[in-house]
Amino acid sequence: xxxxxxxxxxxIARELxxxxxxxxxxxxxxxxxxxxxxxxxxxxxxxxxxxxxxSAKSLAENRTYNLALVLPRDFIKLDVPFIRxxxxxxxxxxxxxxxxVMICLEAITDYSSLVRTLDYRKVDGVIxxxxxxxxxxxxMLIKRDIPFATLGTLPVKYAGKAIVEADHDQPGGCYAFSKxxxxxxxxxxxxxxxxxxxxxxxSRLSGFRKACQELVIPLDQTPIRMGINDLEGCRxxxxxxxxxxxxxxxCMDEDVCVRTMTVLxxxxxxxxxxxxxxxxxDTDQMKTAVPPVSALYFDAAELGRACCREFIHALNDxxxxxxxxxxxxxxxxxxxx
Amino acid sequence: xxxxxxxxxxxIARELxxxxxxxxxxxxxxxxxxxxxxxxxxxxxxxxxxxxxxSAKSLAENRTYNLALVLPRDFIKLDVPFIRxxxxxxxxxxxxxxxxVMICLEAITDYSSLVRTLDYRKVDGVIxxxxxxxxxxxxMLIKRDIPFATLGTLPVKYAGKAIVEADHDQPGGCYAFSKxxxxxxxxxxxxxxxxxxxxxxxSRLSGFRKACQELVIPLDQTPIRMGINDLEGCRxxxxxxxxxxxxxxxCMDEDVCVRTMTVLxxxxxxxxxxxxxxxxxDTDQMKTAVPPVSALYFDAAELGRACCREFIHALNDxxxxxxxxxxxxxxxxxxxx
DNA sequence: ATGAAAGCGCTAACAG
DNA sequence: CTGTTAGCGCTTTCAT
Numbered sequence: 001x002x003x004x005x006x007x008x009x010x011x012i013a014r015e016l017x018x019x020x021x022x023x024x025x026x027x028x029x030x031x032x033x034x035x036x037x038x039x040x041x042x043x044x045x046x047x048x049x050x051x052x053x054x055s056a057k058s059l060a061e062n063r064t065y066n067l068a069l070v071l072p073r074d075f076i077k078l079d080v081p082f083i084r085x086x087x088x089x090x091x092x093x094x095x096x097x098x099x100x101v102m103i104c105l106e107a108i109t110d111y112s113s114l115v116r117t118l119d120y121r122k123v124d125g126v127i128x129x130x131x132x133x134x135x136x137x138x139x140m141l142i143k144r145d146i147p148f149a150t151l152g153t154l155p156v157k158y159a160g161k162a163i164v165e166a167d168h169d170q171p172g173g174c175y176a177f178s179k180x181x182x183x184x185x186x187x188x189x190x191x192x193x194x195x196x197x198x199x200x201x202x203s204r205l206s207g208f209r210k211a212c213q214e215l216v217i218p219l220d221q222t223p224i225r226m227g228i229n230d231l232e233g234c235r236x237x238x239x240x241x242x243x244x245x246x247x248x249x250x251c252m253d254e255d256v257c258v259r260t261m262t263v264l265x266x267x268x269x270x271x272x273x274x275x276x277x278x279x280x281x282d283t284d285q286m287k288t289a290v291p292p293v294s295a296l297y298f299d300a301a302e303l304g305r306a307c308c309r310e311f312i313h314a315l316n317d318x319x320x321x322x323x324x325x326x327x328x329x330x331x332x333x334x335x336x337x
Numbered sequence: 338x339x340x341x342x343x344x345x346x347x348x349i350a351r352e353l354x355x356x357x358x359x360x361x362x363x364x365x366x367x368x369x370x371x372x373x374x375x376x377x378x379x380x381x382x383x384x385x386x387x388x389x390x391x392s393a394k395s396l397a398e399n400r401t402y403n404l405a406l407v408l409p410r411d412f413i414k415l416d417v418p419f420i421r422x423x424x425x426x427x428x429x430x431x432x433x434x435x436x437x438v439m440i441c442l443e444a445i446t447d448y449s450s451l452v453r454t455l456d457y458r459k460v461d462g463v464i465x466x467x468x469x470x471x472x473x474x475x476x477m478l479i480k481r482d483i484p485f486a487t488l489g490t491l492p493v494k495y496a497g498k499a500i501v502e503a504d505h506d507q508p509g510g511c512y513a514f515s516k517x518x519x520x521x522x523x524x525x526x527x528x529x530x531x532x533x534x535x536x537x538x539x540s541r542l543s544g545f546r547k548a549c550q551e552l553v554i555p556l557d558q559t560p561i562r563m564g565i566n567d568l569e570g571c572r573x574x575x576x577x578x579x580x581x582x583x584x585x586x587x588c589m590d591e592d593v594c595v596r597t598m599t600v601l602x603x604x605x606x607x608x609x610x611x612x613x614x615x616x617x618x619d620t621d622q623m624k625t626a627v628p629p630v631s632a633l634y635f636d637a638a639e640l641g642r643a644c645c646r647e648f649i650h651a652l653n654d655x656x657x658x659x660x661x662x663x664x665x666x667x668x669x670x671x672x673x674x
Numbered sequence: 675a676t677g678a679a680a681g682c683g684c685t686a687a688c689a690g
Numbered sequence: 691c692t693g694t695t696a697g698c699g700c701t702t703t704c705a706t
Contacts (some may be wrong), residue, residue, distance in 0.1 A: 001401050001484055001652050003458060007681055019693045021347075024685060031686090032691055040444035051456035055401060058392035058681030059698045064341050066439070066459075076425040076638075078594070078621075088413040091440050095450045100459055102437045103428050113432045119388035121340060122437055147338055163338075282413075301413075315338050316578075346698055356677045361701060368702090369675055393699030396682045 007050050009018040015097070016044055027052065063315075066100050067308075068117050068126040070137065072294065073107045079255075082300045083129055083282045086151055089304030090127060097312045101127075111137050118146060125149065125163070125317050127307065131199040149311035151303060152160035152200050162295055163314045166307035166324045168234050170200060173328030175205025177296040179332055181278050181337070182215055190223040190241050192234070192260055193252035201226070204252050204280050235266075242267060247274065248336065253281045261335075274337035282329075292333035307332060343386050345669075353381055364389065371643055373473060373528060400652075404645070405454050405463040407474065410444045418591075418620045419637045420466055423448065423488055426641030427464060434649045448474050455483060462486065463654050464644065468536040486619055486648035489537050500630050500651045503644035503661045505635040507537060508666030511544025511617050514633040517667055518615050518674070522585070523614070527560040529571070529579050530589035537564070541589050553632050571596035572603075584611065587672065590618040594630060598672075614672035619666075639663055645663035 013020045018037065026041035039202050045052070053164045058064045069090055075083050087103075094101045102123060104114040114137065117123055125147035128137065131154050139294075141148045149164035182189055193201050205224070212219045223246065225237040226256050238249070238260055246271075250256035257279040261271060269275045271291055280288050282295035306324040315319035350357045355374065362368045362589045363378035372512045381387075389634060395401045398646075406427055412420050412506055414415065426439075428631040441451040448565075451474065454460055462484035468491050479498050486501035519526055528545050530538050542561070549556045560583065575586070575597055588594035594616040597610060606612045616623050619632035643661040651656035 001654055002398075003455075003461065003483060005399060005682090006458075010683075020684075021686080021694080027693085028685085034691060038682050041698085051458075053396070054457040054459045055392050055395035056698090057685080059390070059396050060683080060685040061339075062342060062698070064392060064635055073425075076422060079418070080423060081416070084421075085413060085439070088410075088442055091442050095453070100439045100454060102439055103424070105428055114427075116432070117437060118340075120391040121388075122391045124340065146340060182525075256697090259480060293472075317338055329691060347699075357700080358677060358702080359675085362676090365701085371675060374675080392701055393682090394701080396684090397699080397701040399682070600703090611681095 003233045006214055007048055009050075009052070012041065012048075012050060016041060024125070024241055025068065040085075046301040046329055050154075060331070063124050064122060065098055066123045067094055067311075068104050068114060068123040069101050070106050070111070070126060071106050072129050072130065073105050076105070081285075082281075085300035086129060086307075089301040090308045091306040093240035094312065097309065099124075099312060108136065111140070115140070119145065121249045125311060127151070127311065128162075131155070131165075133197045133199065133202075141322055147311075147315060149307050151307055153203065155199055162322075164307055164311045164320070164322055164324070166303055166310065166326070167203075168303060168326045168328055170203035170298075171207040172329075173296050173298065174204045176207075176328075177278070177280065177330050178208050178211035179214065180211055180332065181250065181294060182211065182217070182248075185218060187248055188217055188221045188223075188224065188246055188247070189248040189250060190246045190249050191252070192228055192237060192256050193230050194222070194224045196226055208250065208280075217232050228256050228259070231259050231262065235263045238263040239267065242269075242275075248276045250336075251277060252287050254279055254283045255294075257281075258285060258289070261289065261293075272335050272337070278336040282331055287333075289335070291335050293335040294333045294337065295331050297329040299326065343387055345390070346387075348384075349378065349381055349387060350547045353377060378618070385447065400461050401459060402435055402646075403439055403460040404431055405441050405451060405460040406438050407441050407443050407448070407451055407463060409467065410442050413442070413544050418622075419618075423466060423641035423644075426638040427645045430642040430645040431649065434646065436461075436649060444475065445469070445473065448477070452477070455481065460593070462517045462648060464488070464648065465499075468492070468533045470536065470539075473566075484652060485646075487612055487646050488644055492536055499659075501644055501648045501657070501661070503640055504540075505640060505648065505663045505665055507540035507635075508544035508547070508635050510635065510667075511541045512548045513544075513665075514615070514617065514667050515545050516547035516551065517669065518587065518631060519548065519554070519585075519616050522530045523553060525554055525560075525583055525587055525588060526585040527562065528563070528587050529565055529574060529593050530563045531566050531593055533563055538589055545587065545617075565593050565596070568596050568599065572600045575600040578603065579606075579612075585613045586615070587673075588614060588616045591616055591622050591632075592617075594632075595622060595626070596600035598626065598630075609674070615673040619668055624670075626672070628672050629671040631670045632668050632673065634666040634668050636663065 009020050009023050010022050012332040025033045026038045091101050127289050128150045133152050147163045150162050152168045157239050228234045249260050251260055264275050279293050280296040282297035286293040287294045311318040346357050346360050349360050361372045362373045382398040428438050435610050465487045468487050470492050484500045490504045549559050565571045586597050601612050601630050616632040619634035623630040623632045649656040
């Protein structure tokens with residue numbers, strides 16, 4: 001069962017009594033052609049709704065106008081707003097620039113579907129939806145000399161290896177947000193985070209640290225607990241900190257923040273009365289939480305678009321920005337001010 | 338910037354001193370070939386890690402081994418577990434069967450990216466992630482004679498138009514679930530739902546109706562409120578029903594259910610003490626709600642896999658099931674028994 | 675069992 | 691400015 005073939009460039013050439021080359025030129029705009037014939041060809045194309053066959057174009061040009069977007073497998077189990085939003089934005093932006101995007105779901109240890117997609121040369125490049133301290137996929141891409149772009153900054157050891165590394169100003173945002181939320185406060189504050197294997201968490205940590213150094217509370221009175229990846233881990237950390245008298249918690253992402261609030265409530269503490277929380281990541285969840293959580297907002301869709309746009313510019317040998325850096329917004333709500 | 342070309346079938350033929358035809362046959366297995374030469378070719382391929390160029394194959398065979406998956410644009414704004422799970426399953430299953438999937442985000446009125454993807458013949462068929470009473474996309478697909486499959490049943494007017502219509506037994510499941518939850522109860526129950534433009538809601542409604550007919554409470558004492566698509570609409574409906582003395586609510590999907598619980602709590606009612614709720618759709622949200630909600634479970638991933646598998650079988654001219662019908666599970670929890 | 679040759683639909687030198 | 695020609699890498703008759 002196959003889709004029926006449609007009109008080709010040869011048909012047009014024959015009908016119009018010109019050569020295929022002329023038709024090809026009229027379409028692409030490359031090479032000299034008289035305005036008269038160009039218009040004649042374009043009119044015919046318009047009328048007969050001709051569209052060039054992508055496979056033929058791919059074969060002749062040795063490029064597919066397809067991109068692979070690598071999504072973490074965990075996305076299946078649990079919604080990650082960042083992934084969902086950047087995915088949509090990338091798909092949209094790619095479309096606007098004449099590209100399609102193929103989804104590859106990969107685990108860190110099994111990225112076979114990406115490999116096969118590359119083996120068969122179905123794409124011109126790949127976009128990684130997050131960056132890790134150690135990533136076999138990145139190694140593979142570098143070794144095979146495949147053009148790739150990343151959402152988020154790569155670890156320094158891979159510096160310059162990606163065509164495009166798009167990121168929000170995480171250190172700057174977290175620095176400013178931390179200051180806004182901690183300034184003129186004398187109560188100690190804790191930072192709660194998950195895996196430092198994610199580069200984004202390293203960046204956020206550095207912003208937080210920098211802010212601490214400029215505040216009245218010394219860094220050694222600022223507990224930092226990482227590796228909080230489930231409710232139990234969070235409970236353990238938070239209750240321990242509670243016992244130490246800590247009542248203010250800055251969370252590195254929305255998941256940690258939700259867990260933290262759960263634990264605080266389980267301990268009979270009200271927010272922001274008894275304890276305060278804030279988040280380095282703003283999502284709908286943070287906005288609709290009770291109470292709404294002060295958070296740092298990064299526009300994921302904008303990041304996706306910028307990354308995709310610059311990457312395609314690069315693939316098209318046009319000038320591009322290899323390191324688009326986007327801003328942030330501080331959203332103070334009721335959970336911590 | 339393009340990926341460098343790799344070894345081709347010609348290279349192999351030359352190296353091995355055979356014709357390209359022979360190599361092609363050794364790879365595809367079509368046509369007669371001696372076991373000896375086949376193995377020789379395969380060994381060479383293995384050793385030199387040869388992979389056929391997809392564009393060339395596409396051009397020669399007039400098929401791409403790509404599928405378009407149409408996702409509703411709303412998915413950007415809000416997570417829809419069904420979409421996320423079926424998407425992942427489809428991408429995975431397609432990969433197992435040698436296909437890639439391209440994402441097309443479409444609104445009901447603007448499906449231009451799908452159109453262009455089809456115009457350029459970048460895919461062999463399309464999968465629709467939900468079915469509507471009136472869908473211009475379906476009309477277009479039929480008119481253009483494009484093979485397509487759907488997650489969910491098509492409205493009767495399009496019966497038989499899709500190659501594959503995969504669905505859960507929605508009427509059967511809702512019937513059984515409604516009986517389980519309403520049987521031997523004499524208090525009146527209401528049904529709360531959203532848009533009947535979604536076929537799935539029509540199916541669920543029919544199952545619910547059938548159950549009512551077999552129960553002690555007559556159908557006319559069973560209020561049915563549709564069109565609940567935001568919290569305010571829900572509040573209006575629920576408070577009106579509350580005023581009529583209704584305390585039991587069956588919700589057609591998880592969103593309506595969440596809203597209903599919010600309204601009930603806002604009215605000072607406890608669940609399941611003062612009022613009871615149940616949902617025709619089970620998601621993590623239903624499981625982790627307070628209290629956990631009795632719900633009807635459908636395995637979205639399984640549906641995605643079945644749909645994709647049968648569709649690809651059809652595209653490959655193999656035997657297939659045009660209407661895979663999957664089961665359900667009744668999960669009674671605390672919100673209504 | 676194997677090979678020669680044509681062709682899929684398009685692009686891109688190179689001539690003219 | 692336009693046409694001729696030769697590919698791109700693979701499949702597929704049709705011979706042998």
